[in-house]
Amino acid sequence: MQEFFTDSIQKLKDFEEFMSTPKKIVITTHQNPDADALGSALGMWGYLNKKGHRPTVITPTDYPDFLRWMDGEPTVINFEGSRQSEAIQLIAEADGIFCLDFSVLNRIKSMEEYVKQSAAKILLIDHHQRPEGFADFVYWNEHAAATCELIYQFIEKLNDTALVDTSIAECLYAGLMTDTGSFRFDSTSKEVHRIAGELINRGIEVNRLHRKIFDSNSFERMQFLGYCLNKMNYLPEYRVAYFVVSKEELEQFHSKNGDTEGIVNYGLSIKDVVMSAIFVERDDLIKISFRSIEDFSVSELSRDHFDGGGHKNAAGGRSQKSLQETVDKFLGLLPTYKDKLLAN
Numbered sequence: 443m444q445e446f447f448t449d450s451i452q453k454l455k456d457f458e459e460f461m462s463t464p465k466k467i468v469i470t471t472h473q474n475p476d477a478d479a480l481g482s483a484l485g486m487w488g489y490l491n492k493k494g495h496r497p498t499v500i501t502p503t504d505y506p507d508f509l510r511w512m513d514g515e516p517t518v519i520n521f522e523g524s525r526q527s528e529a530i531q532l533i534a535e536a537d538g539i540f541c542l543d544f545s546v547l548n549r550i551k552s553m554e555e556y557v558k559q560s561a562a563k564i565l566l567i568d569h570h571q572r573p574e575g576f577a578d579f580v581y582w583n584e585h586a587a588a589t590c591e592l593i594y595q596f597i598e599k600l601n602d603t604a605l606v607d608t609s610i611a612e613c614l615y616a617g618l619m620t621d622t623g624s625f626r627f628d629s630t631s632k633e634v635h636r637i638a639g640e641l642i643n644r645g646i647e648v649n650r651l652h653r654k655i656f657d658s659n660s661f662e663r664m665q666f667l668g669y670c671l672n673k674m675n676y677l678p679e680y681r682v683a684y685f686v687v688s689k690e691e692l693e694q695f696h697s698k699n700g701d702t703e704g705i706v707n708y709g710l711s712i713k714d715v716v717m718s719a720i721f722v723e724r725d726d727l728i729k730i731s732f733r734s735i736e737d738f739s740v741s742e743l744s745r746d747h748f749d750g751g752g753h754k755n756a757a758g759g760r761s762q763k764s765l766q767e768t769v770d771k772f773l774g775l776l777p778t779y780k781d782k783l784l785a786n
């Protein structure tokens with residue numbers, strides 16, 4: 443099996459030494475947390491509680507309702523919510539800050555400055571490309587399918603898998619399931635299935651869990667999806683599909699946080715499409731999601747042109763330009779990428 447530590451075994455020992463007495467730990471993850479982000483955070487939260495530490499999960503922003511079933515979720519502090527001053531104090535007083543499922547600090551939005559100021563030891567567990575060097579301890583592998591996979595391995599390294607109960611297993615399985623597209627993306631390795639098997643052994647109900655996440659749409663959300671599919675753009679000459687969603691449209695469908703999640707994937711379900719994108723007009727910026735197949739790297743495209751990054755086949759980015767200008771920029775780039783797009 444591949445060795446996943448990017449740091450030395452000595453570092454693991456140092457980490458164990460650091461955690462050998464009860465610690466105040468802030469666990470955080472990227473903005474607009476998805477199931478891998480919140481699942482890894484709450485899985486870690488459950489584990490740390492069992493180890494006698496005092497963990498708190500603080501998310502940079504709110505997250506979708508379909509994640510609200512996770513054990514410990516009611517204790518999560520949304521940094522943009524009413525408990526911000528408490529969150530700032532927790533960060534300042536933390537012994538350790540665990541950064542899960544992101545590799546660059548700008549993904550925690552306004553929490554970034556407080557994390558930078560803190561004297562806490564930082565642990566990074568992540569699978570995104572190009573991690574910034576902000577952590578004292580690093581458990582990172584860009585080939586891992588999900589951060590939840592790495593969390594399980596990390597607990598294994600610490601010889602603590604006996605502490606993984608059904609609640610922790612549910613959180614970790616959720617991240618594994620969603621980041622692999624229900625176990626179908628290229629990242630779905632033997633290791634993913636091994637860990638999924640270990641988690642199922644803890645008594646989780648696979649179908650119920652899948653339904654909690656994927657079959658919990660509101661009627662309005664399905665209508666919104668239908669609307670988006672209707673106005674999807676398709677450029678067969680580039681093998682590209684893309685969606686454009688304005689603020690007015692979000693309002694028209696009473697769209698909630700997370701409602702646009704997953705829509706981008708539908709572009710790839712058209713035969714021969716190599717890249718799909720969605721441009722969503724948020725209050726302060728245009729948020730972009732990219733998906734691709736095979737060798738076409740959307741993380742590269744996003745990093746080079748849209749201040750973003752992520753994984754080869756799933757990446758995100760942002761733009762401060764207007765919605766139309768952002769889409770025009772994207773369309774303007776396509777001729778440059780045509781050869782690569784058609785090579786797949």
Ligand code: 5GP
Nearest residue numbers: 731732749750751752753756757758759760
């Ligand atoms: P999504 O499109 O679902 O928001 O994100 C796809 C992948 O790219 C996820 O792994 C996500 O964490 C990552 N990602 C999304 N937005 C950004 C961004 O602005 N910067 C970076 N570095 N990664 C991003």
Ligand code: MN
Nearest residue numbers: 478543588589
């Ligand atoms: Mn992830």
